[in-house]
Amino acid sequence: MSTVLAVSHLASQRAGRTLFAELTFDLAQGEVLHIEGVNxxxxxxxLRSLVGLVQLQAGHITFFPEQPDLQQNWRAHTLFMGHKAGVKSELTALENVALQAQLCGVDNIDAWQLLETVGLLGLEDLPAGQLSAGQQRRIALTKLWYSNALLWILDEPFTALDTFGIELLQQKFAEHTANGGAIILTSHQQLTWQTERLKRLRIAGGDDAGY
Ligand SMILES: Nc1ncnc2c1ncn2[C@@H]1O[C@H](COP(=O)(O)OP(=O)(O)OP(=O)(O)O)[C@@H](O)[C@H]1O
Known part of the structure; x- marks a missing residue:
């Protein structure tokens, strides 16, 4: 399985405080990297640095180092989801699912089927703003059911999900990695999913950082 991400000697500072330095790791197809650390x-x-949303002080990031065709267009093969659900509160659940797919450049989704998959059938016509935090998170997560991206970078994907939602998401992760995908995620909870291909990286807010 080839490497999807190679990171070396990353350093980041916020408001004069070093968050991490000399951070080096890599991730291969089929692997999951769980980033841990206190608030x-x-x-x-x-995560935001990896996808270019935050400037780094130092370091080097290479997506798909062994696959030049993917490397050249790494954004198309990488899905980033931030920690906010990011749904439009005035649009219905169904409209949100359709809009998200459109923004991802996918036009052949079955929005009803996706809502059923994530347990939202029956709520499709409600404005997303009237849905609970966990239900809004489920809308956002429908992307994972049609994404073609090899690498998923997910910030707190389990936030607000109930036990069933967490289990559903972990099943999706297992399917993605079994198909050669890779995942980097942050979470304050331990994954219940048992896999030998789970790596952990603890960010210690500048005190220490490493596997
Ligand atoms: N836009 C910003 N400008 C200045 N400082 C910021 C900014 N965003 C985050 N920080 C600071 O950077 C530090 C790290 O924040 P970050 O959101 O990466 O932490 P985290 O590990 O994801 O925390 P949590 O577990 O609470 O989500 C915090 O001290 C925060 O105040």
Whole structure:
């Protein structure tokens, strides 16, 4: 399985405080990297840095180093989801699912089927703003059911999900990695999913950082 991401000697500072330095890791197809750390340690900053949303002080990031065709167009093969659900509160659940797919450049989704998959059938016509935090998160997560991206970078994907939602998402992760995908995620909870291909990286907010 080839490497999807190679990261070396990354350093980041926020408001004069070093969040991480000399951070080096890589990730191969089929692997999951769980980024851990206390509130404010720098987990979201790291994920946002990987996709170019936050400027780094130092370091080097290479997507798909062994696959030049993917490397050249790495954004098309990488899905980033931030920690906010990011749904439009005035649009219905169904409209949100359709809009998200459109923004991802996918036009052949079955929005009803996706809503059923994530347990939202019956709520399709409600404005998303009237849905609970967990239900809004489920709308956002429908992307994972049609994404063609090889690498998923997910900031707190389990936030607000109930036990069933967490289990559903972990099943999706297992399917993605079994198909050669890779995942980097942050989460304050331990994954219940048992896999030998789970790596952990602890960000210690500048005190220490490493496997
Ligand atoms: N836009 C910003 N400008 C200045 N400082 C910021 C900014 N965003 C985050 N920070 C600071 O960077 C540090 C790391 O924040 P970050 O969101 O990466 O932490 P985190 O590990 O993801 O935390 P949490 O577990 O609470 O989500 C925090 O001290 C935060 O105050």
């Amino acid at each position: 404010g340690a720098g987990k979201s900053t790291l």
